[in-house]
Amino acid sequence: MNYYSLNNPNHKVSFKEAVIAGIAPDRGLYYPEQIPTLSPEFIANLEQYSREEVAFQVMAPFVGESIPEAELRQIIEETLCFDFPCVAVHDSIFSLELYHGPTLAFKDVGARFMSRCLGYFNRNSEEKVTVLVATSGDTGGAVASGFLGVKGVNVVILYPSGKVSDIQERQLTTLGQNIHALEVDGVFDDCQDMVKTAFLDTDLKGSGLTSANSINVARWLPQMLYYFFAWQQLKKHHKEIIVSCPSGNFGNICAGLLAKKMGLPIAHFVAATNVNDTVPEFLQTGKYIPKPSKPTISNAMDVGNPSNFVRIQAMYDHSLEAILNDFSSYSYTDEQTRAVMQTLYSQTGYIAEPHGAVGYLGLQETLKNHPYAIGLFLETAHPVKFLEEVENTLSIELPLPEAIAQLLPLEKVKTRIATYAQLKSFLLNR
Numbered sequence: 001m002n003y004y005s006l007n008n009p010n011h012k013v014s015f016k017e018a019v020i021a022g023i024a025p026d027r028g029l030y031y032p033e034q035i036p037t038l039s040p041e042f043i044a045n046l047e048q049y050s051r052e053e054v055a056f057q058v059m060a061p062f063v064g065e066s067i068p069e070a071e072l073r074q075i076i077e078e079t080l081c082f083d084f085p086c087v088a089v090h091d092s093i094f095s096l097e098l099y100h101g102p103t104l105a106f107k108d109v110g111a112r113f114m115s116r117c118l119g120y121f122n123r124n125s126e127e128k129v130t131v132l133v134a135t136s137g138d139t140g141g142a143v144a145s146g147f148l149g150v151k152g153v154n155v156v157i158l159y160p161s162g163k164v165s166d167i168q169e170r171q172l173t174t175l176g177q178n179i180h181a182l183e184v185d186g187v188f189d190d191c192q193d194m195v196k197t198a199f200l201d202t203d204l205k206g207s208g209l210t211s212a213n214s215i216n217v218a219r220w221l222p223q224m225l226y227y228f229f230a231w232q233q234l235k236k237h238h239k240e241i242i243v244s245c246p247s248g249n250f251g252n253i254c255a256g257l258l259a260k261k262m263g264l265p266i267a268h269f270v271a272a273t274n275v276n277d278t279v280p281e282f283l284q285t286g287k288y289i290p291k292p293s294k295p296t297i298s299n300a301m302d303v304g305n306p307s308n309f310v311r312i313q314a315m316y317d318h319s320l321e322a323i324l325n326d327f328s329s330y331s332y333t334d335e336q337t338r339a340v341m342q343t344l345y346s347q348t349g350y351i352a353e354p355h356g357a358v359g360y361l362g363l364q365e366t367l368k369n370h371p372y373a374i375g376l377f378l379e380t381a382h383p384v385k386f387l388e389e390v391e392n393t394l395s396i397e398l399p400l401p402e403a404i405a406q407l408l409p410l411e412k413v414k415t416r417i418a419t420y421a422q423l424k425s426f427l428l429n430r
């Protein structure tokens with residue numbers, strides 16, 4: 001399988017090259033040259049296969065010859081070290097809980113898969129790769145945990161001082177080993193700008209820099225697996241299935257749409273957003289107008305120019321009509337989000353954090369047109385990751401899971417920086 005740059009169809013690379021580079025030299029996102037289809041027999045009998053076998057069948061065509069079968073199977077086994085349960089919430093509505101991994105957010109799957117791919121590509125090399133990543137919260141923790149101890153890979157995480165939660169900061173700063181946390185005097189955009197500047201800096205050309213955000217195909221593609229695992233669990237109901245994804249950079253839903261193209265018969269997708277409504281507006285007006293992001297209580301989705309939307313447009317040959325056939329998109333305010341968190345809790349006992357609650361709202365809206373379908377919303381983070389918001393909104397106290405309690409006695413180790421020059425000297429002098 002080759003990947004081409006969405007800015008230039010003639011620039012083609014292997015899976016390995018796409019993973020190592022992260023983004024094409026012309027700044028285009030990499031996109032698979034063909035979308036493989038799975039055999040109808042395989043899909044019809046999906047529930048009879050182990051998760052690992054399903055994952056191998058789905059991922060193998062995308063990885064191609066870059067990783068041999070035995071190693072790919074090993075990577076998959078290490079990636080899928082936790083459960084993905086579909087939990088019944090009420091009537092025919094289910095929550096697909098993607099937060100049972102080590103850092104309690106769905107980004108664990110992509111981060112674990114990518115880290116192990118890089119570890120494999122780098123197995124015989126003397127040179128170290130440095131993964132440089134800016135985080136507004138969940139990405140940093142998932143990348144730190146996923147890459148911890150991976151041979152030949154150093155990780156440098158930039159996060160905005162005072163803008164991530166205490167738990168999120170602990171997930172970045174307490175691991176040690178090959179993980180380095182840089183606390184930046186500034187906001188997320190400053191961190192992101194520093195990372196971009198580093199990638200373009202010719203003085204750093206030889207230092208093996210790569211990125212681990214969701215534009216990397218090794219983080220994006222394994223997200224397809226959630227939808228296959230959900231299908232394995234829900235097929236027995238013999239109803240059509242509608243899936244709602246709380247969306248920010250649109251990587252997760254784009255992976256779901258790819259799973260559908262491969263043959264997974266999900267009837268319809270919903271991209272639910274907070275007030276950062278660039279995509280819902282596009283689906284209504286046909287005009288894609290990026291905006292500065294607005295802060296909300298579902299902050300992992302505060303994105304005004306979703307980076308993966310170009311992949312969705314490519315998947316549908318830029319036809320708005322074709323996109324509308326497969327997916328809808330709606331936007332919700334913080335007030336609506338809090339209100340539905342309260343209703344869900346009081347009527348069913350289910351505790352949703354703000355991202356999952358936005359997903360639930362989008363699902364409710366869409367099920368009006370599909371009264372006989374099963375509805376599935378993705379719960380993308382553990383409620384404890386948004387502790388204050390959930391406790392205040394629902395007037396409850398959440399017990400701390402073991403994975404978080406373990407972090408509390410550990411010392412936060414970080415380097416404080418304020419300028420790009422400081423980042424550069426950090427990268428050059430290690």
Ligand SMILES: *Cc1c(COP(=O)(O)O)cnc(C)c1O
Nearest residue numbers: 247248249250251252300380381
């Ligand atoms: C990253 C994230 C999202 C958004 O996912 P995208 O793939 O960027 O659309 C939603 N919820 C949580 C909790 C996240 O961390």
